[in-house]
Amino acid sequence: MSQPERTNIEKLGEFGLIDHLTKNFDIDPVFTRYGVGDDAAILKNTADSTVVSTDMLVEGIHFDLMYHPLKHLGYKAVVVNLSDIYAMNARPHQITVSVAISNRFSVEAMDELYAGIQKACEFYHVDLVGGDTTTSKSGLIISVTALGQASSDKITYRNGASPGDLLVTTGDLGGAYIGLQLLEREKKVFMENPDIKPDLEDQDYLVGRLLKPEARKDIIEEFEKKQITPTSMIDISDGLASELFHLCDQSGVHGFIEEDMIPVAQETKEMAFKFNIDPTIAALSGGEDYELLFTIDPADRPKVLKMADATIIGEMTPTGEGIALHSKGGNIHPLKAQGWQHFNTK
Amino acid sequence: MSQPERTNIEKLGEFGLIDHLTKNFDIDPVFTRYGVGDDAAILKNTADSTVVSTDMLVEGIHFDLMYHPLKHLGYKAVVVNLSDIYAMNARPHQITVSVAISNRFSVEAMDELYAGIQKACEFYHVDLVGGDTTTSKSGLIISVTALGQASSDKITYRNGASPGDLLVTTGDLGGAYIGLQLLEREKKVFMENPDIKPDLEDQDYLVGRLLKPEARKDIIEEFEKKQITPTSMIDISDGLASELFHLCDQSGVHGFIEEDMIPVAQETKEMAFKFNIDPTIAALSGGEDYELLFTIDPADRPKVLKMADATIIGEMTPTGEGIALHSKGGNIHPLKAQGWQHFNTK
Incomplete structure (x- = not known):
């Protein structure tokens, strides 16, 4: 068996790594004015409300890399956040993804993770508009924020159920x-x-x-x-x-x-x-x-x-x-x- | 010297901890329809664009708790994200905060961190509208997302400078x-x-x-x-x-x-x-x-x-x-x- 390629993260540096990981992501101008690359992303307000949800996934707590392939993990990290937006009866249009990784991870491993993130973005038609990549002392931590738009008269909260429903x-x-x-x-x-x-x-x-x-x-x-x-x-x-x-x-x-x-x-x-x-x-x-x-x-x-x-x-x-x-x-x-x-x- | 009080995080559980930490945070109904407590938060769109920025701070990489008091750290974690919103010539109105902590941290330590977060929320008039609290294998990780509103004709990008400016x-x-x-x-x-x-x-x-x-x-x-x-x-x-x-x-x-x-x-x-x-x-x-x-x-x-x-x-x-x-x-x-x-x- 040949060894998989392994490029150290250090080789790219922080900005280089973000550029490398996000270069294949497109944005949809119908929903996003500006994605990755400035101090902040700019989303178009297409309804009267913005819906936002965030989740942090920690290696060893929320997932086990022994059986969770990185590509699937990237996909799932997006999905669990989109699920929260749908649960408000809203439509997600954007995500941000921050990742902390120890030096045990290679650029190729990050490519796998982001391939999964991209697959989810394509399937659910959401834009990756920002994020952060940093080192961690141990393991992998992924923080995803999902953003969507909704009309306030359609938003469904947890608190609206009545007896008989x-x-x-x-x-x-x-x-x-x-x-x-x-x-x-x-x-x-x-x-x-x-x-x-x-x-x-x-x-x-x-x-x-x-x-x-x-x-x-x-x-x-x-x-x-x-x-x-x-x-x-x-x-x-x-x-x-x-x-x-x-x-x-x-x-x-x-x-x-x-x-x-x-x-x-x-x-x-x-x-x-x-x-x-x-x-x-x-x-x-x-x-x-x-x-x-x-x-x-x-x-x-x-x-x-x-x-x-x-x-x-x-x-x-x-x-x-x-x-x-x-x-x-x-x-x-x-x-x-x-x-x-x-x-x-x- | 008397020992400071120390309550284990386990005592409250995940939902209990979030409730405990966020119970003193108010939201401003002018900008926020719904804050913490549902699948997602609902923000009012008061201009044509939503501005969003996110940052992850990792203990040992971005801060050193030997000299960074937790209250100041909470304050700073908010400030560095608000700074990104201001850098777009926009106004921040909300933040989400996700925290991963090892069992080395007590409820009292988290109270300190959130006291700083709250102080920043009050000073900058932003609402804490969501987040996540989870365990980590080692150390403290804070992920903050800041959200704001802006008119697209006022937004200032990095790419608008001309010779002579x-x-x-x-x-x-x-x-x-x-x-x-x-x-x-x-x-x-x-x-x-x-x-x-x-x-x-x-x-x-x-x-x-x-x-x-x-x-x-x-x-x-x-x-x-x-x-x-x-x-x-x-x-x-x-x-x-x-x-x-x-x-x-x-x-x-x-x-x-x-x-x-x-x-x-x-x-x-x-x-x-x-x-x-x-x-x-x-x-x-x-x-x-x-x-x-x-x-x-x-x-x-x-x-x-x-x-x-x-x-x-x-x-x-x-x-x-x-x-x-x-x-x-x-x-x-x-x-x-x-x-x-x-x-x-x-």
Whole structure:
């Protein structure tokens, strides 16, 4: 096996590295007046509001480079931020990306990361308009800010749900969490015996759910086409239970989920059983699915039933009725908010 | 001496920590529809453009906690980003702050950092509207994004300078660099003998230039009042020489600086001599002064002469005439761009 090429970051310097990494990125003049290259980027205001969200991903906390290819990581770092913009019922148009890297990373490694960032920019039609590249003492840290535009009458907050509103999720849930278990298992096997080939065949779906999630741009477009404005919305980054708690807390309501209705992919179910994990638990507490959880006025039910990839899974109730799971067995279980709280699990 | 209180970050958890740190921050409804607490923040578009800039500060690379108090660091992290917004002749209205911290930091330490962030928010009238708090493997990393609004006809880029335009700097230069030498010297003394008290008496000015710089909000306000629109502008973060190169490169012109005219504070000069550093070198290559460097149409000269804290230091020339320093001795020295390139100096 030939050694991959390795150019030290020092060779380019800070400005040279930024230029090198961003030289293939185009901007769309409809949304961006000026991108990378000045003290600040200039975005066109095309509606009455700018929407902004930011996230920091830290090596060893949010991702493991043993199984997360840098290109996929770049893609995912963008997607998780775009997901937050879509969760406001808004359209993202720009991102900024700041990266801190230790000298363990080469220019070629950064090229991989930025190739993934570029792929996401192209797919979601957003412009990379700024950022920063610096050294770190250890590991890789990526900070992405996503920016979008929206009309204030279409913006969907977490706090607009009323009792009687229907609870809806897009896609299927729990896949990313089971994908993580799979990758952690294979990593453990590999650490114990580097000669054993990872057993990930036919697991593209689950591994993909974790390593290369997508944000639900299509759902926001469908809302516009079908003239649906959800009453509240959030993206599912920390698990269904945690997100339901956010909607309830901020809307001042309670709500329930019908276990029977939670969409879980066949691949997720099968692998969950192999790991002895209840697929419902994976969906409720797993996180990182980046689906949208929203509530609708019951009058919009017929429209939502016609959506290709949305499932009504429950209902909001008056405060006092509890936040609960109606189980397949007919029992009512009070839910607990179990997010991925990194500070708690360390 | 009593031990300062120390609460572990784990005690609050991620969401608890964000809530705790941001609970005292107000937003101004004139500029911000919705701040912290949803998937994204919502900013009001009050002009035709949104201006955005981002910076990442890494412990051990951009700051040293041995002499940088956390409160000042929080203040500075905001200021350096606001400076970029002002450098576009725009007004900042919001920031987002993401922080990664190792478990070496307590809740009280974070309180200090956020007290500084809040002080900057109040002084510059900007709203903290979002961010992220996460664990890091080592040290403190702060990523700030600043957002502002501007009319596109007032925005000042780096690329608008013409031959004959006058080159102007605000404030005085080189102070932050000499302040850094002073602090590094005292750190070295302290490391060798922790019983020796740091000799920083009467050095408030120099130390303050490094540890608690200000962004030139007042200058942007003066531009508006005096109806001055610079032809190009940049903030001085990497040293006068480096910034002049950016203006020249991007405007397609050359230019010169009169050494005699470079404003250097008396405190900077005196301490520079003690360190055997040429004050002109400190101004040209030092960096971190966060003054504004801009060019004006010669017709605006009378207006600029009336500005309280701006100095005409040179002139832009046609390409081919070189980027040069006219020295006090009457010689012409070609300048080199020497920024603070962290990758090069490691």
